Amino acid sequence: MKQLEDIHRQAIEYTKMKIYEDIDYYLGANEQMLSFSQYIKDRAPFLAQVWQNVWSNKATNKLSRFHKKEYLKKKNYVIEDMNKKTLNQAFRNEVIEFRPLNVNSLLHSIFADQPEKWAKRYVYARDRYLQEEKERQIKQERYAYQEFLCEEAEQWLSKNSENLFLALRHKLALKLETDLANRVKYHETESRYLEEPLVEVGPFNVDDYPRVEDFFEEFTGNLHKVMIKNKWYFEYETYYFEYEQMVGETLHTLIQQALLLHLGQGHIDKYQSLFQHSLTGEKLLDLIDWEDLIPNALGRIMEDYVKDLLKIANENFDLEEQRSLYEIQVKERKMKRKQEERERRQKEEQQQKMLNDIFGSAYESRKNIYQKFVLHIGETNTGKTFQALEKMKAAPSGLYLAPLRLLALEVYEKLNNEGTPCSLKTGEEERETSGATHLACTVEMFYEKDDYDVIVIDESQMISDKDRGYAWFKAITKANAREVHIIASKNAEAMLLQLIGDSNVEIHRYKREAPLEVDSEEFTLKNVKEGDALICFSRKRVLETASMLQRKGHQVSMIYGSMPPETRKKQVNRFTAGQSDVIVSTDAIGMGLNLPIRRIVFLETEKFDGTKRRTLTSQEVKQIAGRAGRKGIYPVGRVAFFDRIKLMSSLLSQVDAPIESFAIAPTSAIFDRFLSYYRDLGKFFELWDLFESPKGTKKATLSEERELYELVRGTEIEARMPLKDLYSFLHLPFSKKEADLIRQWEQAMYSIIDHEELPEPRLRNRNLEDLEYSYKAIGLHLLFLYKLGQHTEAIYWERVRDDISNHVFERLDDDIANMKKTCKRCGKSLAWDHAFNICDDCHKNQPSRRRRYYKR
Numbered sequence: 001m002k003q004l005e006d007i008h009r010q011a012i013e014y015t016k017m018k019i020y021e022d023i024d025y026y027l028g029a030n031e032q033m034l035s036f037s038q039y040i041k042d043r044a045p046f047l048a049q050v051w052q053n054v055w056s057n058k059a060t061n062k063l064s065r066f067h068k069k070e071y072l073k074k075k076n077y078v079i080e081d082m083n084k085k086t087l088n089q090a091f092r093n094e095v096i097e098f099r100p101l102n103v104n105s106l107l108h109s110i111f112a113d114q115p116e117k118w119a120k121r122y123v124y125a126r127d128r129y130l131q132e133e134k135e136r137q138i139k140q141e142r143y144a145y146q147e148f149l150c151e152e153a154e155q156w157l158s159k160n161s162e163n164l165f166l167a168l169r170h171k172l173a174l175k176l177e178t179d180l181a182n183r184v185k186y187h188e189t190e191s192r193y194l195e196e197p198l199v200e201v202g203p204f205n206v207d208d209y210p211r212v213e214d215f216f217e218e219f220t221g222n223l224h225k226v227m228i229k230n231k232w233y234f235e236y237e238t239y240y241f242e243y244e245q246m247v248g249e250t251l252h253t254l255i256q257q258a259l260l261l262h263l264g265q266g267h268i269d270k271y272q273s274l275f276q277h278s279l280t281g282e283k284l285l286d287l288i289d290w291e292d293l294i295p296n297a298l299g300r301i302m303e304d305y306v307k308d309l310l311k312i313a314n315e316n317f318d319l320e321e322q323r324s325l326y327e328i329q330v331k332e333r334k335m336k337r338k339q340e341e342r343e344r345r346q347k348e349e350q351q352q353k354m355l356n357d358i359f360g361s362a363y364e365s366r367k368n369i370y371q372k373f374v375l376h377i378g379e380t381n382t383g384k385t386f387q388a389l390e391k392m393k394a395a396p397s398g399l400y401l402a403p404l405r406l407l408a409l410e411v412y413e414k415l416n417n418e419g420t421p422c423s424l425k426t427g428e429e430e431r432e433t434s435g436a437t438h439l440a441c442t443v444e445m446f447y448e449k450d451d452y453d454v455i456v457i458d459e460s461q462m463i464s465d466k467d468r469g470y471a472w473f474k475a476i477t478k479a480n481a482r483e484v485h486i487i488a489s490k491n492a493e494a495m496l497l498q499l500i501g502d503s504n505v506e507i508h509r510y511k512r513e514a515p516l517e518v519d520s521e522e523f524t525l526k527n528v529k530e531g532d533a534l535i536c537f538s539r540k541r542v543l544e545t546a547s548m549l550q551r552k553g554h555q556v557s558m559i560y561g562s563m564p565p566e567t568r569k570k571q572v573n574r575f576t577a578g579q580s581d582v583i584v585s586t587d588a589i590g591m592g593l594n595l596p597i598r599r600i601v602f603l604e605t606e607k608f609d610g611t612k613r614r615t616l617t618s619q620e621v622k623q624i625a626g627r628a629g630r631k632g633i634y635p636v637g638r639v640a641f642f643d644r645i646k647l648m649s650s651l652l653s654q655v656d657a658p659i660e661s662f663a664i665a666p667t668s669a670i671f672d673r674f675l676s677y678y679r680d681l682g683k684f685f686e687l688w689d690l691f692e693s694p695k696g697t698k699k700a701t702l703s704e705e706r707e708l709y710e711l712v713r714g715t716e717i718e719a720r721m722p723l724k725d726l727y728s729f730l731h732l733p734f735s736k737k738e739a740d741l742i743r744q745w746e747q748a749m750y751s752i753i754d755h756e757e758l759p760e761p762r763l764r765n766r767n768l769e770d771l772e773y774s775y776k777a778i779g780l781h782l783l784f785l786y787k788l789g790q791h792t793e794a795i796y797w798e799r800v801r802d803d804i805s806n807h808v809f810e811r812l813d814d815d816i817a818n819m820k821k822t823c824k825r826c827g828k829s830l831a832w833d834h835a836f837n838i839c840d841d842c843h844k845n846q847p848s849r850r851r852r853y854y855k856r
Contacts, residue, residue: 011055028129033122036111051101059095150287166322173313180204186219213302216240256281358673373500376487378510380626388456388485395454397437403459406565412440428782443471448478455481461492469663491656514629519640530581531598537607546584547819559585564775566805590623599638600628618654665700705730720753734780
């Protein structure tokens with residue numbers, strides 16, 4: 001086997017090398033030459049093992065697995081099921097007998113009869129040993145001297161670090177004086193966004209920078225290279241980085257010079273003699289951890305007052321004078337910091353006192369033992385609202401607070417039809433009924449100073465809603481009535497009991513009379529039946545689904561969020577009257593609409609919540625599914641899902657976690673108290689941010705109000721309009737995400753301060769979207785009219801809005817009859833059950849999107 005022969009020759013040569021190394025070490029360590037026979041005797045164990053070790057290792061490691069198997073086959077081994085470890089062990093055991101090398105014979109052939117050759121080897125080994133010993137000694141001397149230098153440098157650095165800092169401080173003071181005098185200030189910008197060019201402001205004003213750290217936040221005008229996620233990027237450089245670099249460079253130079261001077265010429269010469277090259281400051285710095293001084297020194301400089309540094313910049317550097325001056329400045333700084341801290345605490349205490357005075361007890365629980373609260377707790381579609389309204393009807397006066405304008409309108413009509421005169425107030429609509437002592441309104445229209453015998457607050461679990469929850473909080477805690485009926489889901493019970501405190505409480509719990517059952521099979525559109533309500537989560541999907549069902553012979557009603565309430569009511573009436581057999585809706589169906597629904601069908605199990613698409617929550621599934629079943633019509637409410645049946649079923653049966661927090665927002669009383677301190681609306685938003693909401697509450701962000709305020713901040717509107725009026729106009733309930741409506745709001749505000757008539761809303765009617773926008777535009781116009789007391793004008797625009805609502809109702813049928821599903825890119829017709837809004841060809845051809853950064 002040629003490969004094994006080659007390895008064998010290499011092993012022999014390597015064994016000879018190891019033996020010679022052993023001989024050289026054995027002979028060289030002794031001042032007198034030891035005999036060859038003595039070597040053989042003393043090193044017998046090594047000589048006996050050296051060949052076996054070298055040969056078995058080289059043969060096992062260098063020969064391929066294939067050749068090992070071939071070798072073992074010749075030795076009659078069965079190798080089919082042999083693993084690697086067993087194979088190597090077997091090969092090692094067998095190959096050790098392959099042409100063994102007799103080491104003793106080899107050595108005797110070389111040295112036994114040739115004593116002069118052994119003596120010559122001794123001379124070589126001894127010279128080599130003595131040379132290595134000399135080199136080891138020199139290394140030890142060098143190491144010891146290097147340790148001395150390191151210790152000496154560390155001790156010097158420890159003793160003189162303060163002197164170094166004072167010298168550094170003086171140099172930085174000179175640079176700071178130059179920078180403040182000769183360089184320019186730039187407008188603030190996000191330092192990473194290089195696409196925003198820096199804009200010069202002008203020269204620096206020293207008074208703008210009490211401390212050096214304040215100045216370090218300014219931009220130098222240069223670019224700075226930073227590493228983010230293992231890649232280099234450029235951003236605008238601040239003075240912090242420029243001064244950090246200077247601190248490092250200055251300390252680097254100062255320490256080198258001072259250390260060489262400290263050690264003196266004697267040590268420099270000794271280093272030259274030992275190492276055969278010059279001792280430099282750079283080599284000394286490599287011996288010590290001087291870099292730790294950089295962040296420490298930079299931190300101390302940042303704490304300095306700018307004016308203190310400018311004071312020492314005007315003086316020549318003298319170490320003792322600088323030390324004395326620095327000690328004085330540090331003492332003054334500590335005193336000043338203490339004074340600043342006292343002033344800061346005093347300011348915080350005054351501010352906290354003001355916040356307590358403004359917000360005070362506005363969010364405390366109720367403690368009225370003379371008021372009765374009746375809680376109606378239960379699932380959707382269990383008769384809670386009906387029972388509460390019956391109590392209100394029987395009372396001399398009553399107020400119903402609804403989560404939606406449509407529900408307020410429904411209760412208004414119900415009470416009037418049943419002989420209880422009732423008025424309506426929803427912000428954009430007011431209807432006075434002669435002799436009425438009852439009022440139906442949206443929860444945001446609640447006015448705490450009005451007195452009633454019975455108040456009904458519907459869907460009170462919405463107290464946890466981050467945008468609207470504060471309206472329920474205000475209604476529950478400020479309700480001025482002999483008896484207050486609160487309607488809510490089970491998970492809100494504990495929170496409501498906490499809010500109403502020590503009042504007289506009566507609790508009614510409701511259970512469904514029509515149980516819910518989940519279909520075991522995934523739903524398909526082929527299985528649509530009379531009484532089904534199909535749920536999806538976008539207006540577009542509602543219209544597409546309705547169009548498809550209508551083409552298949554179904555009569556369809558529709559409900560979605562932006563649909564005018566009057567149109568929605570007509571659609572509901574069609575379904576209730578049997579004029580349509582199927583209803584397609586968004587989750588708007590889940591609140592307050594009691595319909596004869598046989599089965600709720602979820603066509604989607606995810607929804608876009610304004611930020612991202614997410615799976616429906618348990619509460620959302622139950623709120624919508626609870627609309628299935630109707631006593632006397634459908635004794636069992638059925639629920640079906642297009643997919644993910646197991647997950648959705650578990651959500652439907654899941655016990656909801658109790659509501660642990662509720663939303664709060666500023667009340668009119670709070671704003672009145674604020675006005676006794678400030679006349680600046682921007683300051684009000686600032687104080688709202690500073691106010692720490694009580695435990696168990698979450699503050700409303702007021703983001704929409706802030707955005708509107710930024711439109712008028714610093715304009716004639718803010719200057720000429722009473723602050724309380726301006727604040728109330730910011731809270732008008734309209735869609736603040738639509739640019740045209742915001743523009744209409746702004747135009748109306750200018751007309752108010754100019755004492756002109758409100759501009760008429762722009763009406764559009766090209767398509768269904770235009771009609772729905774026009775409805776909202778008139779709604780905003782009506783909000784202004786009612787706010788300004790122009791009721792006669794409002795009556796006209798209510799009629800116009802009714803006409804638009806009728807037009808929307810008619811247009812819906814026409815649009816869904818002619819609707820086609822097309823690719824939004826190429827216009828190609830798509831199948832109704834196509835899952836996406838672009839065709840397959842457009843999807844394949846769309847360019848890949850990659851995030852781009854400016855990098856180098």
